[in-house]
Amino acid sequence: GQQLNQSPQSMFIQEGEDVSMNCTSSSIFNTWLWYKQDPGEGPVLLIALYKAGELTSNGRLTAQFGITRKDSFLNISASIPSDVGIYFCAGRPSGTYKYIFGTGTRLKVLA
Amino acid sequence: NAGVTQTPKFRILKIGQSMTLQCTQDMNHNYMYWYRQDPGMGLKLIYYSVGAGITDKGEVPNGYNVSRSTTEDFPLRLELAAPSQTSVYFCASSYPGQGDEQYFGPGTRLTVT
Secondary structure, rough: OOEEEEEEEEEEOOOOEEEEEEEEOOOOOEEEEEEEEEOOOOOEEEEEEOOOOOEEEEEEEEEEOOOOOEEEEEEEOOOOOHEEEEEEEOOOOOOOOEEEEOOOOEEEEOO | OOEEEEEOEEEEOOOOOOOOEEEEEEEEOOEEEEEEOOOOOOOOOOOEEEEEOEEEEOOOOEEEOOOOOOOOOOEEOOOOOOOHHHHHEEEEEEEOOOOOOOEOOOOEEEEEE
16 A cells, blocks of 8 residues: 655654754656654544645644655744644645655654 | 543453443534554554544454434444454544645544453
């Protein structure tokens, strides 16, 4: 089946640092979504991307839809303690209503 | 709008018991999905529906059944619970044409012993 690789799996950073994570696919996607999940909660949508090369921001978060349509990137600037959580990417292949989810990046911010 | 709501929040089942996980959305979304999330893992699609009366299997459908009699509700049925079904279950919904972004419920944490 189609695979979605998300990296890094986990990271510890100092408060105030910038964070980068990415997802790569073995096939072309039409849509990329980025979610954040807090412990015991459902995933919350952060950013949605619909076109190759698209760059979209949501506060301190910026995500990009890769030019090849096989990857996406999420950056968090000036991290704060409440950024702690698991970040998931999800991609939707062409011709389907189904999304494939990455395995998540676990972010821990050290104050 | 309440968004996507799920009940119950927690449940413990004995092996072989059955139960229904409830999911309701009030956003008039056509598409609804059921996922399971095992510890430390991503989300795996169990079943999905593109409208009332239409359902289809996802990646891990074995041991589960669904129905979609209304736009709002999409219950997930476990007939013979097994320990391998211990997981957190999330329901999601989306509306094609509005970006097809999926919105998730808070989840049901199920333990089968």
